[in-house]
Amino acid sequence: MNPTSRLFLGLGLCLSAQAFAAPLTFDETAFREDVKTLASDAFGGRAPLSDGEQKTLDYLTHAFKSMGLKGAFNGEYLQAVPMAKITADQSMVLKVGELSFTSGEDFTARTQRVVPKVELSGSDMVFVGYGINAPEYGWNDYAGIDVRGKTVVLLVNDPGFATQDPKVFKGNAMTYYGRWTYKYEEAARQGAEAVFIVHEDAPAAYGWGVVKNSNTNTKFTLVDGNNNQSQVGVMGWLQYAAAKQILAASGQDIEALKAAAKAPGFKAVPLTVQADLTLSNHIERAESHNVAAILPGNKNADEAVVMHAHWDHLGQIEEEGKTIILNGAVDNATGVAGVLALARHYAALPEAEKPARSMIFSAFTAEETGLIGAQYFAENPPLPTSKLVAFLNIDGMNVGEGVDYILRYGEGVSELETMLSDAAKAQNRQVKADPRPQNGLMFRSDHFALAQQGVPGLLFMSLGDTDPDYIAHKYHKGADDYSPDWQLGGVKQDLKLIEQILSRLANGSEWPKWLEESDFKARRAKDGR
Structure with a gap:
């Protein structure tokens, strides 16, 4: 996929249908x-492949069964x-020339290669700007440099954010080129052995x-036929x-x-220093699970x-000798609770009011570690993707009072933007543009x-706009806990x-x-849609 087109993640559909139920x-x-x-301590932070996963799966499966919904995967819920x-x-310690850096405090390092050890030994380092190769913007930070087997250092986000010029990339609005996921992908295509993104x-x-919390903990990955050796x-x-x-x-000024x-x-x-790092891994192969139930269309x-x-x-993480x-809770127990609330509503409708199309209510694993469950579902859907009309996604809800807008x-x-606008208008709310487009949400x-x-x-997300x-x-910290003081007007x-x-x-x-x-549109066209 052309990453530029990924910027335009859809919110779409203008239909003439009326309210049916x-x-x-x-x-x-x-x-x-x-x-x-x-979001209770008993669920241990709901990490994939943990006791908390099994408790979560049991809870969701029981909830869907109690609604009378069928499992979406050939009758199975998981x-x-x-x-x-x-x-x-x-x-681990990162050494660069005479300098030494501490994991978690100065740097983080992980791998998706399924190997017990990755070692940098005298690895030449290169500063590659934003690490972007975008022909449609006439931009290639890798032009004229061979980084095969080397360690690249690069900046987060993209030049549009740096310049705040709408004529440069998309200005303040982050493109996919600004995301860390793209930067690792492109560095791998360029043959780099290691990537370090400068954080600000x-x-x-x-x-x-x-x-720190996202990258010094256990991570998860899907595995290809070569143990992900093509990745950095x-x-x-x-x-x-x-x-x-x-x-x-x-001799360079940052x-x-x-x-x-x-x-x-x-x-x-090219820098005049080399990197040394030994990344040792404990590896387990296991199965996590997506959960989904289906209400068949009539x-x-x-x-x-x-x-x-x-x-x-x-x-869970360890900080200063304490387990945190x-x-x-907000990210994303509120979203899951929202899906359950909607599922209960539709499951309880009289038969005559059941929807014409089927409805799938889902909760995927390993979103926090790279959309892994979603990727697997997208590649192995219960119905062909050509039959999936749209995908509405809640990732954090407004647990405070109601507001007069929707993001x-x-x-x-x-x-779908038209439908979002119509639904907001019915509530006397306005549609408000993402106030932080630079975040690449x-x-x-x-x-x-x-x-x-x-x-x-459609993405429904309310993490920082009301709080x-x-x-x-x-x-992504220990303070994201449930509170009985939540107003929940925004959720309602x-x-x-x-x-x-x-x-x-x-x-x-x-x-x-x-x-x-976009490539999204082209992909849909292949399905005749």
Whole structure:
């Protein structure tokens, strides 16, 4: 897929369908119980392949059974997702010339290669700007440099954010070229052995604590036929201060390099220092699971609308000798509880009011470690992706009071934007553009994996817009806990809005269309949609 087109992750569909059933009645008691349970210490942070996973699977399976919904996978509720569980020894030390750096504090390093050890020994280092190769923008940070077998150091986000010029990439709105996932992918295509992304809060959109918690813990990966050997050996991050020292050791000023890197025609800078690192891994192969239930349509049962939230979070970490459980209450126990609330609503409808199309209610594994469950589902769906009408995804809900707007992630992307606008208008709310387009939220949740298969999606996310403290002090941290003080006005209004869109999709006959020319649109066209 051309990564540029990935920027335009869809929100689409303009249908003429009317409301078909009684509107959703919000059961606050059930919602609170779902979140409180899933985000309890007993579930251990819901890490894949943990005791918390089994408890989560049992809870969701029981919930769907109690609603009378069938399993979506040939009658089964669970879809096995084979993966490798890789735990890196955090006593590793990164040495660059005479400098030494501590794992977790100065840098992070992990791998998706399924091997017990990855070793950098005297690895030549190269600063490659933003590490972007984007022909459509006339941009190639790798032009004229051979990085095969080397260690590349690069900047997070893309030149559009750095310049704030809408004529450079997409300006303040992050493209997929700005995401760390792309940077590792492109470095692998260029033959690099290791990648270290320089972290800064603003362009990364989160603090170092998020990087540390996300990359020094156990990680998961799907495994190809060659144990992922085509991927880079070391997927790393550097604290800004550590990167500044490394570049200075080569006689380079980091701020001068940043200024040069945001201008067209930047040339990669070979450094005069080498990297040494031994990354030792404990590897387990195991199966995690996606969960999904289906409500068969009463007219077009072979077509389905998917309502989703990822069930996993980050498990537990050790800090200063203490075990901290990352319960992920808002991210994403609230999303899962929202899916359950919607599933209960549709399952309880009288037979005459059941939707024409089938509805799939899903919760995937390993979103937090790279959309792994979503990728597996997208490649192994219970119905062909050509039969999936749209994919609606909740990744964090507004647990405070209701607001007079709904966030839209993307603009002019697909026809679902019209439906979002119509549903918001019915609630006397306005559609508000993503206030942080530089964060690249469209690429950071499970709908992205389905979009890669051509299925348009809507992302419903409320993490920091109503709680400014959330990203700074709760996101991917121990403080993301359930609170009985939550107002839940935002949850109530958003679930009712989502239900209106779902009903229109499930009872309509048209298909969401991508508006932007993109690989998403081209992929959908291959399915005749």
